[in-house]
Amino acid sequence: MKLISSESVPVRTPEDIVAVRQAVRRKAVKLGFGLVDQTKVVTASSELARNTLDYGGGGIVQLEIVESERSKSGLRLIFEDRGPGIPDIDLALSDGYTTGAGMGLGLGGAKRLSHEFEIWSKPGEGTRVSILRWK
Amino acid sequence: MGGFLLVTIQVDMHDRLALTLQDDLTSMVVRHRARGVLIDISALEMVDSFIGRMLGTIASMATLLDAITVVVGMQPSVAITLVELGLPLKGIRTALDVEKGMAALQTALAENEDGGDEAHQQ
Ligand SMILES: Nc1ncnc2c1ncn2[C@@H]1O[C@H](COP(=O)(O)OP(=O)(O)OP(=O)(O)O)[C@@H](O)[C@H]1O
Ligand SMILES: [Mg+2]
Numbered sequence: 001m002k003l004i005s006s007e008s009v010p011v012r013t014p015e016d017i018v019a020v021r022q023a024v025r026r027k028a029v030k031l032g033f034g035l036v037d038q039t040k041v042v043t044a045s046s047e048l049a050r051n052t053l054d055y056g057g058g059g060i061v062q063l064e065i066v067e068s069e070r071s072k073s074g075l076r077l078i079f080e081d082r083g084p085g086i087p088d089i090d091l092a093l094s095d096g097y098t099t100g101a102g103m104g105l106g107l108g109g110a111k112r113l114s115h116e117f118e119i120w121s122k123p124g125e126g127t128r129v130s131i132l133r134w135k
Numbered sequence: 136m137g138g139f140l141l142v143t144i145q146v147d148m149h150d151r152l153a154l155t156l157q158d159d160l161t162s163m164v165v166r167h168r169a170r171g172v173l174i175d176i177s178a179l180e181m182v183d184s185f186i187g188r189m190l191g192t193i194a195s196m197a198t199l200l201d202a203i204t205v206v207v208g209m210q211p212s213v214a215i216t217l218v219e220l221g222l223p224l225k226g227i228r229t230a231l232d233v234e235k236g237m238a239a240l241q242t243a244l245a246e247n248e249d250g251g252d253e254a255h256q257q
Contacts, residue, residue: 014149021147021181039181039212043220046183050150095221105184109220 004065004073011049011079012058020049020061024077027063031073031135041075041133044113047106048079048129054100056081056127066132074115074134082126089119139171139240140164141233145178153189161196169202171240175233177208187222194227203243204228207236 009023010016024045028038045061052059059081066074086092093111098104107129111117114131121127140163148156164172174190176182182190194204205228217224228243230236 014151018147018149025180036212036215039210039216040219042181043183043216046181046185047220050183050185103184103188103222105221109184109222112219112221113216 001069002067004067006062006064009061009063010058011052011061011081014053017046017049017053021046023061023063024075027065027075028133031065031075033075033133033135037133037135040113041077041131044110044131044133045077047110048077048131051106051129052079052081052083052127056083059083059126068134072134074132076130076132078128078130080126080128085123085125085127086119086121087123089121093119138167138169139173139237140167140169141173141175143175143178147180148186150185153186157189157193157196160193161200164197164200164202170244172197172202172204173233173236173240174204174206175208175236176206176213177210177232179213180210182209182213182217182222184220184222187217187220187224190227191224198226203240203247205230205236205239205243207231207233 009020011020021042024042025038028041049061059079062078064076066076068074091097093107095108096104110131115134116132118130142160160172163169190206197204207230209229228239230239
């Protein structure tokens, strides 16, 4: 996989979540994603950016345009924070599990809305979630 | 008095703004003694779990205040994404556009009235 371009957007305020959605939309449009695919990746980014802000205490999103060996293009989004981390990732991924006021849908939903999903988290160190959607 | 409220969401709302709308709308239902609330989301290009939860909360508060909520104009791409996200939108009535939403409100209110009368007669 080849990295074509990379841009980072901070996630510090609720307004930043909107900025992330808009930046992701722009990239998806630029890559020629159809409307449904655009909506899926934008929605996933909104869920993950909110987790970064609400649970991670803020962080950063990396927006990357990548290309596969077969010249397929894709949009990879990496959300990173130095918050408290997630003690039990499987539990956090299960629908309906929340330690906040949410519905516990964000992580599982973002995974379903993506082609590839990776999560790394360590209590006391932070959380990193990466999603990828191919064109 | 006893009319409908029509709310059109025209911008990509951040979370605090969505909560403000939720509260404002609830007080408006009280102030105007509205029987129905129509929320037009045709301009929304995305509904995530937060906006979905807000719509659900508005609908349940309105129910407590004896009003019916109909969400209208959801874009097909938004609906498809919501299903995959896993958001149930339980208890939320939807209609394709404002006109159909208005008709749905009138029908639902008429049914409520009928039900109310019957209960009264027993
Ligand atoms: N970046 C993070 N840092 C620490 N904990 C996290 C992070 N992201 C998620 N979590 C934990 O995982 C749980 C599940 O997250 P998920 O996004 O699925 O649901 P939620 O945010 O609680 O509710 P919803 O997203 O439906 O509003 C959260 O309640 C939180 O405990
Ligand atoms: Mg969440």
